[in-house]
Amino acid sequence: MSSFDTPRHKFRFKRDALRYDFITRDNTPNLLKLLETDGCLSLVKVESPTVTLPRIKALTTGSVPQFIDVVLNLLNTESATDSIIHQAVRYGKKIVFYGDDTWLKLYPNIFLRSEGTTSFYVYDYTEVDDNVTRNVWDELSRNDWDIMILHYLGLDHIGHITGPFSPLVKPKLQEMDEIVKKIYDLTLSENRIILVTGDHGMKDSGGHGGTTYSETRVPFLLLGESCSNDILSQSDIPLIISTFMGLSFPSNSIGKISTKILSSIKLEKLLYALNYNSLLLANKSDVCSEDIIKASDMYYSFLKGGDSSGVNEIVSLYDSCLRRMNSDLTHHSVTQDAVSLVFAIIALIYCLTGSILTILDVRNGIYSSEIIMFVIILICLLFKINRIFVVIFCLITVLLTINNLKQTLQHLFGTKIHLDIVLILSLNILHAISMAASSFIEEEHQIWYFYFTTFLLANYNKNNNIQVIIVLFLFRIIKQLNQTGDKWAAEPDISQWLLLADNSLYLHVLYIVSLVLIGIYCLKSICTNNLNKLITLIILVLIYSLKIYSPNYIILGQTIWYLIFINLAVTFKINILSLINTWILISTLLYRPQNLILIPFCIYTSRILSQRIESELILTISHLWLGNALYFCQGHSNSLASIDIGAGYVGLRDYNPVYVLLQLLSHTYSLPILSNLLLLYHCNNINVWNILAVFRLLIVFVTILISFVQRHHLFIWSVFAPKILLESSHTLMLLIQILIHHAFVFVIKLKKKNKFNLHVKVSI
Incomplete structure (x- = not known):
């Protein structure tokens, strides 16, 4: 298409998390005034997943990215092949870029001049944009480039920290509006086009990654050409730009051009x-x-x-x-690679039946064959082993699974099982089966709320019923702390009310009460010596100062992290209590003030459950339900948009993928992990890990199986794929817990053995 007359300069002004409804007379008065005479405003539908890397790929290649790009977005490791950027370079166009460094990872060594800013340090919403803007005015004085791409991040960061209704949003939009107006005025005499769009929108709670209307609807503003408004897909945009510039279309594009927007050619x-x-x-x-x-x-x-x-x-x-x-x-x-999916499902069945046999004491050994199985799976999938080998291995796995099932059934039919155990096990299986319906995945929190409260009511007829009433009353309140799910996620909740400026006093009181309750538990029940108690107290005071007065004070955040690990070191005796203390302090540091009350509630409820339940299996399941219920009370859901990105940057000056990922996982799964640690303390039996592993494998297996069966379902990317990703990360965290616990058990046994050997030598 090189025969087209092309504009000398094209600006692509990209705003991260620019929702369609942000374009209003109050927020962007200059843009709307310019559109009346020299442009048009179109609505763009964004595909899931609504995170930066796959959306940049859609904007430049015209293709629909895969869900694995969510992981690649965090790791920032992939580079694109054919795109509008590559086509422009082939036609001799020179491109300058400033903004999100994800572009530099996707398109290395392509831009004439560039400067990247990290997209992951969400507490910065000022310098990250100023660094882009200061380069714009220098570039406008030069004439050696054809295309300028700007990717501003401040709005997205504000959304992650304070949400789309924050008072910071309007000034940021007006700031961007002024920049576009200034660029328009300075280039008025040139043959140029200015495009303004967003990679994704922003959920009402502030995040993105899901499929809500506000996440999947962004504007597409075109200035400098006569055009008509239209409704587009994001994959259409590269073709529209290519047509205006006379470039070939990206070969992988599945987009379509818009005759309304191209009406002037x-x-x-x-x-x-x-x-x-x-x-x-x-x-x-x-x-x-x-x-x-x-x-x-x-x-x-x-x-x-x-x-x-x-x-x-x-x-x-x-x-x-x-x-x-x-x-x-x-x-x-x-x-999808159907063979790999079937292979994974068969392997999961084998691991599940093997874990059940371990719990039933039918065989000796913990996880040995299952670990070998996972290693072989990873080798086959990562290195793409020959399909014949995969098929042979599947057949061997099927035979081993049949043998496991045979042993399990023989043991069960010869063992008397109480009715309450059968009922509880059936409820867990029913929950797993419910994942076949997308609506049950979206509103999964309702299942855990119902299970947990019903279980408490079933234990009402025992002694000290006042304790059950207290737990039920408190749970009724805290489950309204953060609205979650899909249908009611945007409804007002207690957290939103507490964050209002007029209610800051109530937030302070709730936070102080939560810290005091945590301090009382740690100082009286966990801390083993006076130095341990002193450091714990200092940490809690510093956390209060950080969260209330200076949330962006990096040095203070780093100091608290150092003190937490020093506190673990001065415990002298590494045991389950020291692990609980350390985890509570880490969670307290990462939590938002309004959610901290969930930690003392988890501790109190765990104590009540341990006092009233004698069966190890039922106690384990009750803690599993407690952790799952509180996971959703914290505001999480089966949408990636519910992940609190801000929790990954406590004490960090810039983006570090390892530290950010560890802090994000720790914050996201803090309450399920805390309930597991409390369970281990009350139960003091390593077999609880086997029970937890079985139910974890069960839900992962069912989720993968259902996703495989419904891989052509309308909601595969918006519901089922995010569920697999979240359940996989949950399984990873459980595996880490098991490995850490076994490592501590090994160290303790080694110390006892050394003491015994020393005692023998002294006696001799």
Whole structure:
């Protein structure tokens, strides 16, 4: 398409987390005024997952990224192949870039000049944008570039920290509005186009990654050309830009051009672009091959004779076919390796049955064969072992699984099991089966709330019923602390009320009460010596100062981290209590003030459960339910948008993927981990890990199996894939807990053995 007349300069002004409803008279008055005379505003539908890296890929390649890009977004390791950036370079265009350094990872050594800013340090929403803006004015004084790409991050960071309704949002939008206006005025005499869009939106709670309307609807503003408003997919944008600039379309694109936005270009060029677009998609889809042939014949006849009487029909045919092919390709853009998925499912069945046998004491040994199985799985999947080997290994695994099932059934039929155990086990299995429905995944918190409260009521007829009443009363309140799920996530909750400026006193009181309760428990029940107690007290005071008065004070955050590990070192005796103390302090440091009350509630409820339940299995399951219920009370859901990114940066000056990931996982799964540690303290039996592992494997197995069966479901990327990712990370955290506990047990045994050997030598 090099025959097109191309503008000398094109600005691409990208705002991270720019919701469509942010474009208003109050927030962006200059933009809307310019659009009245020299541009248009279109609505862009964004595909899931709504995180930065896959969305940049969609904006530049015109393809639909895979869900694995969520992980690659965090690791920032992937580079793109063919895209509008590559096509522009091939046509001799020189590009400058400033903003999110994800672009520099995707497109290394491509830009004439560039400066990246880290997209992950969310507490910075000022310098991260100022660093972009200061380069803009220098570039406008130069004339050696053709395309300028700007990716501002401040709005996204504000959303992660304080949400879209924060008083910081409007000034930030007005700041960006002024910058666009200034760029427009300074380049008014040039043949240029200015585009403003967002990679994704922002959930009402502040995050992104899910599929809510506010996350998947962003604006597309075009200044400098006469055009009409339209509704687009994000994959359409590269083709629109390519058409304006006279570039070839990215080869992997499944997007379609918009005749409304391209209404200002010459008819010949529009028809050429439509024909080019249709041929590109026709190589990937045969949805309307006959209409494409008809439209192409009419187009070639037009080129030969110049008769424009049938032009409207040509445009209509092309436009209709492009929409149908785009819809078909988007629907089938999800590709899975069926053999690998079946392999993983069979292996999980084997691990599940093997773990059950370990719990039932049918065999000796813990996790040995299961660990070997996971190692073989990883080798096969990572190194793409020959399919014949995979099939043979699957057959061997099936035989081993059948043997495990045989032993399990023989043991169960010969053992008397109480009715209450059968009921509780059935409820866990029922929960796993419920994952087959997308609505049950979206509203999973309702299941755990019901299970937990029902279990407490079932234990009401024992002694000290006042304790059960207290727990039920408190739980009724804290489950309204953070709205979660899908249907009611945007409804007002206690946390939003506490964060209002007029209610800051109540927030302070609640935070102080939570810290005092945590301090009382740690100082009286956990701390083993006076030095341990003193450091714990200092840590809690410093955490209060950090969270209330100086949340961005990096040195203070680092000091607290050092003190936590010093506190563990001065415990002298490493045991389950020292681990509980350390974990409580870490969780307290990472938590937002309004959520801290969940920690003392978890401690108190665990104590009540341990006093009233004698069965090890039922006590383990009750703590499992407690941890899951509080996980959702904290505001989490099965949407990636509910992850509190800000918790990953406590005490960090810049983005470090290892530290950020560890802090994010620790914050996200802090309450399930705390309930496991409290369970281990009350139960003091290593077999609880086996029980927890079985139920963890069960939910992972069912989730993977259901996702495999429904891999062509409409909600595979928006519901089932995020569920697999979250359950996998939960399983990873459980595995880390098991390994750490076994390491401590090994060290303790080693110390006892050394003491015994020393005693023998002294006696001799």
